[in-house]
Amino acid sequence: MADIKTEKLSLRFGGTAAVDGVDLAVPEATFFALLGPSGCGKTTLLRLIAGLERPDGGTIRLGGRPVAGAGLFVEPGERCLGMVFQSYALWPHMTVAGNVAFGLNRLSGPDRARRVAEALRSVGLEEFARRRPHELSGGQRQRVALARSLAVRPGLILLDEPLANLDAHLRQSMLAEFRRIHHQSGTTFVFVTHDQSEALSVAGLVGVMNRGRLEQVAPPDQVFRRPATPMVARFVGQGCTLPVEALSTSDGRVIVRLGPRNAEVPGVAGPGPAWLCLRPRDLRLAEGAGDIAARVIGLRFEGGDHVLSALPEGIDAADPLEVRSEMPVALGTLIGLSLKGGWVLPREGAARTVAAAPQPVGA
Template identity: 45%
Template sequence: MSSLTVTDVTKSYGATPVLTGVDLHVPEGSFTALLGPSGCGKTTLLRLVAGFDDPDRGTVDVGGRLVAGPGRSVAARRRHIGFVPQEGGLFPHLSVAGNVAFGLPRRQRRDAGRVASLLELVGLDAALAQRSPHQLSGGQQQRVALARALAPAPSLVLLDEPFSSLDASLREETRQAVADALTAAGATAVLVTHDQAEALSMADQVAVLRGGRLVQLADPRTLYRSPQDLDVATFVGESVVLDADVRAGRAHSALGVLDLERTCPDGPVRVLLRPEQLRLGPSAGAGPRARVRGVDFFGHDARVRLELSSGMAFSARLEGWDLPAVGDDVTVGVLGAALPFPGDAVRSGVGRVPAST
């Protein structure tokens, strides 16, 4: 296993900038997720690390070895990096064993025991070794692709949205198997994804890219609870964003007077709450009133869509066992503190609640 260090990496295609001054460090043996919307540069960064393309500026270092930089470009096949593409990329004319063995050094390709141990590592029965890729489920194909990538014991494993084509239940099962296999192999891994839940649940650290720049690098809990700005906040999870006025260290908003996560000067701000911080009570109770406009039931929990008298819509996330009905009037309470941002913070994609007087 090896660390990965990307320094001031910039890449353009023609006149279109794709990455601008990206700095990223992935510690040895850790799992990092590259998270961002389509077109933000995630896959381009992965390709530069893999050696499929060269940066216009900056350096890529794998385990203390410079593999890309001014006057230096180590071929992809010599970087000792494993790569798992989006669709698995298995060879249809080879068996499972043939696909896995393809990743091994030539002298080890006839070692059936090594192939069996690699299949076991990714949670597959060795009895599948003689099947063709088309005889496997999508999740099994992705695990075979990972086994092939791990076969030569690479210093770094790159995964390019490997679960995006799987259905929800299979995606959860497969990504857990992949995470377990990477941990068992002691591999350093980088995952490209646009799935926030995937990034937060799998990674030791998450790098958020926006417009070709790395805007925040943090562990999942810090990223979710202390996003750098409102754009990051609204991208990494559901959110309720309110206009508010800070007086004596507390925010006065349409959802009441809120405690703040950090000190903030008096004046107009925007504050962030997560839907799971909201609690609903009977309409006769104390607190702001809202009407239930919809309930999205997921079994273990539910999203309750609400509307204030001002017309602003937002959602609360509640346990699934005791829910209001559509049309009910409820009171809204807030658990915990809100996170403040400057009053002129970006408003894209979030509702607005007028500040209370």
């Protein structure tokens, strides 16, 4: 098993900082998901950990061993890790067993055969050893790629958008397989994805990247309920942020001014300018004025409900709020919204990275 630690890790492509001074600590045996929008730098960070890119600055340690830094660079083959690519990267002319055995040339014949059998058994493909990749489904090919990584018994497995080419049903079954195999092997997993539902459902620890930087590192429930920055609040869970004034705070509760009204919301902002982070689940239609007055500007039917998009009145909101309703509401209608939840952040100076202990292996 291997932990991961980076300090001030950076890589630029031309004038663009793909990875910008990243400090990261992932304990051993953790299932860590790296989440973020396209182009945020998450795959580049994964490639730096793998040794497929050389950093411009900073250090990387795997299992306590320095593998990149000033005057030091350990090649990928010497880092004791496995990698699963989005494209599977299987040899089409080889059998399933041949693909899994590809990195085991240093073992004797019997040991190699035993290791291949163990790896295929761990992913449920013992009966497919003689087939070739074109005879397999997409999910089966993904399992072969994972078995190939497991066969070398690495301390670390890196997965780069491994489910992107699978349909929704197969993605769910593969997520369950990843959880099972991680729990069984105890290997450290790093799972890169832009799909937040995948990241939050499979990982014990989640990192959210934006523009080459880590915005937050925390267990999935904390990333969802207690975003560290406005970007995390907007990106995870269809959230939005409202600029508000924090009037007072005590015991994790903040009094904020919403137009002519005040409301008490959980948060970490002190008195002064703040962000109120809201998701659709934090709002409901009020019978009267509610906490926020808003005008309906959009309507769609989704998941058995009518979803209203509404712009707050008297608050300079960049994005509309969304709230579910059993009945449709005409465009232009002024409605009242009541708060069921939310989270308040300081408008400036919020911590960029929030570190937290991961959940137990297999959580």
